[in-house]
Amino acid sequence: MLDRLVTFLRNEAVLCIAFICACISMALTGDVEAAPSYIDWRVIILLFCLMAAVAGLRESGVLARIAQTLVSGRRTKRVVCLALVMLPFVTSMLITNDVALLTFVPIAILALETAGWQDGLVRVIVLQAIAANLGGMVTPVGNPQNLFIFTTYDLTLADFFMTLAPFGALAFVLIAAACLAFGPTKADVELAVDKHSVQYRRFALHACLFAISLLAVFHVFDHLVLLTAVVAALFLFDRRIFLEVDYALLVTFVCFFVFSGNMAHMPAMQEFLGGLMGNHPMLTSLFASQIISNVPSAVLLAGFTQNWHSLLIGVDLGGLGTPIASLASLIAFRCYTHTRDADILRFMREFSIANVFVLACMVLLYTVLFVTF
Numbered sequence: 001m002l003d004r005l006v007t008f009l010r011n012e013a014v015l016c017i018a019f020i021c022a023c024i025s026m027a028l029t030g031d032v033e034a035a036p037s038y039i040d041w042r043v044i045i046l047l048f049c050l051m052a053a054v055a056g057l058r059e060s061g062v063l064a065r066i067a068q069t070l071v072s073g074r075r076t077k078r079v080v081c082l083a084l085v086m087l088p089f090v091t092s093m094l095i096t097n098d099v100a101l102l103t104f105v106p107i108a109i110l111a112l113e114t115a116g117w118q119d120g121l122v123r124v125i126v127l128q129a130i131a132a133n134l135g136g137m138v139t140p141v142g143n144p145q146n147l148f149i150f151t152t153y154d155l156t157l158a159d160f161f162m163t164l165a166p167f168g169a170l171a172f173v174l175i176a177a178a179c180l181a182f183g184p185t186k187a188d189v190e191l192a193v194d195k196h197s198v199q200y201r202r203f204a205l206h207a208c209l210f211a212i213s214l215l216a217v218f219h220v221f222d223h224l225v226l227l228t229a230v231v232a233a234l235f236l237f238d239r240r241i242f243l244e245v246d247y248a249l250l251v252t253f254v255c256f257f258v259f260s261g262n263m264a265h266m267p268a269m270q271e272f273l274g275g276l277m278g279n280h281p282m283l284t285s286l287f288a289s290q291i292i293s294n295v296p297s298a299v300l301l302a303g304f305t306q307n308w309h310s311l312l313i314g315v316d317l318g319g320l321g322t323p324i325a326s327l328a329s330l331i332a333f334r335c336y337t338h339t340r341d342a343d344i345l346r347f348m349r350e351f352s353i354a355n356v357f358v359l360a361c362m363v364l365l366y367t368v369l370f371v372t373f
Contacts, residue, residue, distance in 0.1 A: 018255035025262035038261025055244035056206030082179040089131035097136035115187040129332035134171035137316035145298035277305040285314025
């Protein structure tokens, strides 16, 4: 029992922190009855439906089959590493950054081990984490905090895309350049993906559920109608996906909704966070993400500003930096620690150097585009 508790606390540290923060904030305000009113149920429902659809897409095996087609065969190290890194960069725009890493980091490990290129494994996984974080920031559904901000501020797709497209373009260039630095050495790469295990009907079902979830995000129809449709479809055709949804993330959102709602009603916090977000919204969002991760930072700080533009850029760029700045980075790190002869110190060194460099480039671009002197 104790071992299970320790494992849960280690794996769901952000959830535990969010729950503690919610409880403390309710104790300080003494207004427990108001807590449910702080929760944005539309965001919770949209997240649930998107996560269920994405889980089904991942379980269908189609994504692994695509990776097999791109990577398998007689390939150069440069081409293989480029494909392995660009896969999470592109797919994270639709299936979220954490799912992209859960899908493609194990594939990268298998591909590089079969080719005898274990020396490049750390760098590839680090680049995959950066690619997933920066690729996912380009669309409203790529990162959970994006969906929250897109919904909370009732943004248009054009406003959202135009804000983050320059950063996505720079990310593509930086990541591609890093991958081209791998050598031209050739080897036979094999990925054992049985074509008969690919479930195209399951893929079609969840592609449809994903499509209607996107329509609900863009207000084509009500989120309650979406919830009814998704739950009914899963119950009738794919009940196992109910077990694949990341309920911990949903509960984390609920807890931080309660926490941020309580904080917004405390005069001292209104003055403190309101002042920071009023004077330095992007930097405040970026630095907060380094400490409590970018998803909680978005929920917490949204209550203290109407400057969605700086908040959005801050929490998305804030996914770079420390390992806890983004849940996706923690997923990549956890996958690496389960490899043979894992060198944790080397991983952290390369992770830190790469993240600081890319973050510095992104902040420089932000300064050029948006800061007037």
